[in-house]
Amino acid sequence: MKLRKPPETPAEFVDRAKTELANGVDADYATAYALIAIAERLGQIAEHLRPVQIAVDADHTPTLNWPDGRVR
Numbered sequence: 001m002k003l004r005k006p007p008e009t010p011a012e013f014v015d016r017a018k019t020e021l022a023n024g025v026d027a028d029y030a031t032a033y034a035l036i037a038i039a040e041r042l043g044q045i046a047e048h049l050r051p052v053q054i055a056v057d058a059d060h061t062p063t064l065n066w067p068d069g070r071v072r
Contacts, residue, residue: 010044013037 007013017033020026 007033007036010037010041013040 007016013033014037017030017037020033021030
């Protein structure tokens with residue numbers, strides 16, 4: 001059996017899932033790869049939604065400093 005490099009990006013996980021399904025390998029493997037791809041992509045999205053720093057100003061109002069420089 002030839003060893004293959006493990007997938008690293010969501011797109012690679014999807015490609016691997018399609019390959020496993022097309023080769024007639026157990027559908028559980030393909031499902032696992034697809035679920036990992038979804039989880040990886042959601043993790044990437046969450047990185048952009050998470051504030052870098054949460055602070056409280058003098059009025060005790062929370063202030064969020066986001067990665068892209070916006071402040072709320």
